[in-house]
Amino acid sequence: MEHIGVGLIGTGYMGKCHALAWTNVLPVFGEGPLPRLVHLAEANADLAGARAKALGFEKATGDWRELIADPDVDVVSITTPNAFHPEMAVAALEAGKHVWCEKPMAPAFADAEAMAKSAKTSGRVAVLGYNYIQNPIIRHIESLLTLGAIGTVYHIRLEMDEDFMASAKTPFSWKNEAAAGYGALDDFAVHPLSLLMTLFGPVGRVFTHMSKPYPNRPTYDGVPREVENFDIASVLFELASGISGTLAVSRASWGRKGRIAIQIFGSLGSILFDQERMNEAQLYTTTDESANQGFRTILAAPQHAPYDRFIPAPGHGLGFNDLKTIECRELLNAIAGAPARVIDFERGLEIERAVHAMAASHEQQKWIEVGTQ
C-alpha cells in the first residue's frame, strides 16, 4: 500500500494529537504508506472546515457519517467524548474501515463488548489509543523484565494523579455525574492498567475503595450540587500470575500534572518510572557490587527503539505527542498484517473489564474476580 486514507472525527486534545501523528509518522519512521489526510468531521461544518484547513485535511464535514461513507477513507481516528465511541466505531467497522479509537472504549461495558464484537466480525484492525505503552522507555523496561534484569517480579505499585479536580471551586460538570462513569477510575485507571497488562498480563482480582474530596461542587448558577462519582480511587489487586500490588488514582492531587508512577519489585532488583519524567527509568539491580548499589537513572537514548527514529542523540527527550506517532506506526503495522504493539478492542475489553470489577468491588465491599462481576 502506497497511500492510506485517513478520516478524523473530533479535533480536541486527542484529535489534534492524532492529526499530528498522521502527519509525522512517515517522515519520522521513513517508511510505510503515505497517510493522505482525506476527511475531517467536527460538530458543525464551519468548525470542521476551519480545522481541516489548519490540520491539512482535504475535506470537512459536520456529519461524521459522511466521513465514514467516504470511499477514500481507509482508517478512522475517533477522538470524540467516550459516549460517542460505540456508535462511531461500530459504524466505521461495518463500513469496512479500520478504526483507531481513543480510550476508554465506552462508559457502559455492554457497549464496549459490542465494539469488540463488531471488530471481530468486521475483520478490520481496531485499535485503542493507549499511547503510554509506546514510550521507548517503557519498551526498555519491558525488555529489562524479559531479560530477567530484576528477576521474578512479585509486587507492583501504580499511581496516576492529576489535579484538575483538586480545587473545591472547580464547578460541577458532566464529569461529576454518575452517567459519566465512576470518576477517577474511568478517567485514569485504564492507563496504568494498559501498562500493567502489557508488562505483566491479566488482572486476577481487585478490592477497591473510592472517595471524594468534596461532597458538593458549585454549579454555574451558584447552587451546590452533589458530586455523583469519585475523584479518588484506591485498589488492591492480584494479577492472574499471582503478583500482588496497589493501584491509586486521583484527579484531585494538587501538584500532580501527569504523574503515572510505577514501582516494580522483583527478586533481583527494582524498576521505577514516572510519566512526568517520561524520558527516564530507574533501575536497581543486585548484580551491581554491594557497596555501589543504587537506583540508576537511565535516560532515553537511541538504544531504546524507536527513540532513534526521532533523535539520533541520547538524552534529548521525546515529548508526549511523539508517543502517539509511535502508536500510529504500530497501527500501520497492524493494518499491514505485521507484528504490532497495539491494544486492540479485544485486549481493550480486558482493561475495561478490570475497571468495572474495581467499581463493583467498591459497591460490594469485597474482592471481585475480574470477569465475574
Add this chain to the structure above:
Amino acid sequence: MEHIGVGLIGTGYMGKCHALAWTNVLPVFGEGPLPRLVHLAEANADLAGARAKALGFEKATGDWRELIADPDVDVVSITTPNAFHPEMAVAALEAGKHVWCEKPMAPAFADAEAMAKSAKTSGRVAVLGYNYIQNPIIRHIESLLTLGAIGTVYHIRLEMDEDFMASAKTPFSWKNEAAAGYGALDDFAVHPLSLLMTLFGPVGRVFTHMSKPYPNRPTYDGVPREVENFDIASVLFELASGISGTLAVSRASWGRKGRIAIQIFGSLGSILFDQERMNEAQLYTTTDESANQGFRTILAAPQHAPYDRFIPAPGHGLGFNDLKTIECRELLNAIAGAPARVIDFERGLEIERAVHAMAASHEQQKWIEVGTQ
C-alpha cells in the same frame, strides 16, 4: 531535678541509639537534668561490662532485674527484642521507674494492653521510641497543616519499604515465624502509623492484603522451610476524621533502605516527605501564582525547631540518631511534667490496635473497624 539516673537494657541497634541520645541530650539542648548513666544490662555479665565501658555506664549486669532494682536508676531504656518488652516494662513501672521502650510494644495485643494498664496504674512516664515524629521537618509539616497551608486534607498515601528480606537467599529466621507476628506489618506499619496518627488522629477502618515473595526460604541446614508470615502488606484505610488513604509496607523492596514516603493531599495544596531524604519536605501550594506553582523542596533549617539546637546553619542536615536525642528531650519534658511530644503507652496501644485490625482484615477479607477486631 539536677540529675536523672539512667538504666539501659539491651545494647543492639536501638540500645546504642538510646545511649547516644542520653549522652547528647544535655549538650545539644543546653538545659534540663544531667543524665547520669548508671546501669546497663545485657544478655550476660561480660558483654554488659564491655558495653558499659564503651557507652559510659557506671555499672553493668547480666540480670536486667538487678538494674530495675537499682535505686539510682530513675528511668529505664528498654531496647531488647519485642517479646521481652512487656515483662521488662511492667517490672520497671512497678518498681517506680519511668520507662522508655522501643516499639512495637509487644507481639501480642493483650501484652501491650497490660503494659498500658501498668503505666496508668504506676503514674510513671511510659513512652515509646517513635523517633520519626521528632524530625524537625515532620514538625514543620505539622505546623504547615495546622496553619492550613494546604487547606483541608482529604487523602493520604504512605509507604514504608526496606529490602532486608528481598533476596530469596536470605535464610529463614525467627522473623519469618508466625510467632514473630505478621511480618512487614509488625516491623514497619507502626512507623507510618505513628506519623499518621500524630498528624491526623485515629484510624477508623482498614482493609488489608498481605503477600509474600517467597513461600519458602532456605534454612541453614539447606532444607527449605515455609515462610509463616508476610513480607509485604497493602492497606486501604479511612481515618476517624473521614480522610481516606493507602498504606503500603514491604521488607522486600530492593533498593529501598529506609524509605518512609508520605503524600498528603489537601484542598489548597500537597505535601511530600521521604525519610531517605529526611532533611527535606516538599510543599505545593495554590497560593503561588498559577504559572509558577510547583513542588518546592524545603531544606531543614533553624526555623524548624529544634534543628537549631543541633546546628545554627540551614541545610546542613540532621542524622537518624539525632531524632532519638530529640525524643529523649521530649521524654525528659514528660518526666518534668512539661508539655511533651511523645507517644506514651496509651497512645501506643492505639497504634498497635490499628496494626492488629489490619491483620484481622487480611484474615477475614473484609473492612475492620479499628477497636472492634
Add this chain to the structure above:
Amino acid sequence: MEHIGVGLIGTGYMGKCHALAWTNVLPVFGEGPLPRLVHLAEANADLAGARAKALGFEKATGDWRELIADPDVDVVSITTPNAFHPEMAVAALEAGKHVWCEKPMAPAFADAEAMAKSAKTSGRVAVLGYNYIQNPIIRHIESLLTLGAIGTVYHIRLEMDEDFMASAKTPFSWKNEAAAGYGALDDFAVHPLSLLMTLFGPVGRVFTHMSKPYPNRPTYDGVPREVENFDIASVLFELASGISGTLAVSRASWGRKGRIAIQIFGSLGSILFDQERMNEAQLYTTTDESANQGFRTILAAPQHAPYDRFIPAPGHGLGFNDLKTIECRELLNAIAGAPARVIDFERGLEIERAVHAMAASHEQQKWIEVGTQ
C-alpha cells in the same frame, strides 16, 4: 501568503529535525502559511530521492545549487556540516531566498561575517537554528526575569556537557582536527551563549582554559594520532551589563547526554534549569515565607506559551523536536514581518564573536574583550 515553498539541504540529524518542523508547524499552531515541501538536496541524487520520498518533498537533487535556483523555493533550510554553511547561505540569500541555517555559522569567523553581510545586503530573513531559546520553559524563565521575580541578576553559571568524546577508544575523527575548530568550544558554547545573550545581553570579556582528556586517539588503522583541539573548555566571563559568571563545556563528561545546566542568581532569588529535564525549571524566591523557602520545580504547562499549542494539559512534556517546530513558527513570523523570537545572522555573529574571543583568551592566557580579539 498562503503557501511557502521549502527547500532542505542535508537530511542528517538536523535535516530531519527541520523537515519535521516544516511538517508540524501549521497543524501545531493552526495558522500561518502552509509549508509546501518543494525540494530536497542531498550528497547524491539517489539518496536525495529516497529521503524526499520519506520526508514528503516533491523534488530531489544531488546538486544543492539546483535547489537554490528553484523558483518554487522561498526558504532554504541548511543543515549540512558547518564548513558548507557559508557558501550555501550566501548563495541562497543572493538568489533571494530566506535562509534557516543550523549553527554555528562557520568554522572561520571571516566566513560568518560574510554571511551576516550577505544577509544584510539581501534584505531576506536569515535565521540560525538556536532551538533551545524556544523552549516554553526558557521563555517562562525570561518572563520571570523581566518581572523581577528574582530581582537583579548578578551571577550566572552555565554548563553544557555530553559524553560522545569521553571514551579513550573513540577513534580520531575530523572533529579532532584543528581545522574543525576549537573542539567543545565550537560544538557546545554557542548553545549556552544563545541562552545567555537572549536572556542577559552581550558578553563583555572572557578568560578561558581548555584541556583534553587524551592527547592522542587511535586512528582506524591503529596508529595513535595527536588530538588537535580540546574536548573541554572552562570560561570565566563578565557580561557587558557587569554580571559575572562561568561557562563550562565538555564533550567528554561520561553520563551527560544533553545537559545544559543554568544557574541564575539574583538579589531576590535564583532560577535553575537543565535541558536534560527540559520541561522543568526551578525557582527559589525570597517572597516565600522564610520557613517555607525552597527551590520549586515548575513543570511546563499551557501557561507557558506556546506549550498550549502542542498539548492542552500541563506536565505532559514537550520533546526536543518540538523546539524546532516553535523555531520554525518564529521564522515564519520573521518572514511575515511580525515580531519574532529568532537569532538572525547579525545576532548570531555576536555569539560567534564571543566564542572566538574565548579561544583567543586560551591562546593568549589573558582576559579578552569580546570584539577586540
Add this chain to the structure above:
Amino acid sequence: MEHIGVGLIGTGYMGKCHALAWTNVLPVFGEGPLPRLVHLAEANADLAGARAKALGFEKATGDWRELIADPDVDVVSITTPNAFHPEMAVAALEAGKHVWCEKPMAPAFADAEAMAKSAKTSGRVAVLGYNYIQNPIIRHIESLLTLGAIGTVYHIRLEMDEDFMASAKTPFSWKNEAAAGYGALDDFAVHPLSLLMTLFGPVGRVFTHMSKPYPNRPTYDGVPREVENFDIASVLFELASGISGTLAVSRASWGRKGRIAIQIFGSLGSILFDQERMNEAQLYTTTDESANQGFRTILAAPQHAPYDRFIPAPGHGLGFNDLKTIECRELLNAIAGAPARVIDFERGLEIERAVHAMAASHEQQKWIEVGTQ
C-alpha cells in the same frame, strides 16, 4: 591511654560541634580513650561557667591562657574566630598540648606558616577541622577512585554555595571588611580544596575572578558602606597531576544552604556529590551495559565505614555533626600514633597557600602557580 583531657576554647557553632564530638566519640566507636571534658574557655567567666555546665565540662574560665596552662588538659579544641587561631594554637602547642583547630588557619598566610612551624617544632598533633573529608560517602568515593571505578580522572568541577550574603539588606559586618580576608574565597574555598587535595593531590596553578553583588551594604546607622571583599569567586585550576577543573564559590546564592557540589569526570565514568544530600553519591560507570547506563544514587550504608559505627541499617542517614565525631576519632588515632585521616597544619598550609594564590591571581589577572605568589 585510658583518658584524654580536653580543653575547649569557644562555644559557638563549631565549639558546640566539638563538644558533641568529644562526647560521642567513645560511645560511637566503642573503643579508644575516654575523653574527659576538663576545661572550657569563653569570652568571659560567666558565659564560660554556663556553657561548661551545659556541655559537661568540669572547669570554666574567661581566660583561655588558664585553660592552656591546665595540666589536666591534653588536647585543645580551638573554635574561636579565625583571627585568634594563631596565637592560641601556638600557645597550646608550646605548652605541649595537642591542638584541634577550626579552619581556615589564619587570615594572614604568615600566621598560618607560623602555626605550621610551631606544630612541627612541638612534636604534638595539630589537626584542622576539615570535617567534610570524613563523610563515609566521601571515603567511598575515594575508594571508588582508588579502585579505578571511573578510570583516569581528567576533569573536576567544584562549587560551594550558601546564601547568607545574598540579600542586599544584610548589613555591613566585619565579614565585609578587607581585614577579614577575600570574602567567599576564605569562607568557602578551603572546604572544596580540602576534598580536592585529599582525593587528587596538590593544586598546580589557578586563575581567579571575584565579584560582589552589592558594592555597598547598609550599616546599622543607615549609612551605606563600601564592601571591601568579594562574595563570589570563580576559579580555573590545574592540579599538579594535570587534571583541569573549575571551582566556584559564593555566599550570595539564594537557595543554597550548604551546597558543596562535586563533579568528577574520568575515562570510564563520572561521580557526583552534593553536601546538601550528604548521604548520597552518584556513580556513572561504563561497565554497565550500554542501554542501562545511568547515574546511580548510592545511599550511605554500613559498607561505607565508619557509617556502621553510627547505624547498622543502610540509608538511614548521618548528620552534619556526625562528621565531626568521625574527625575526632581520627584525631585520637593521630594522637595514638596510628594511621589517621586528618589534615594537619602542614597539609592545611597547602590549602591556605592555594587560597592565597587564587586571591593573588585575581589581583594580578594572570595564572598563578601555587607556592610562587
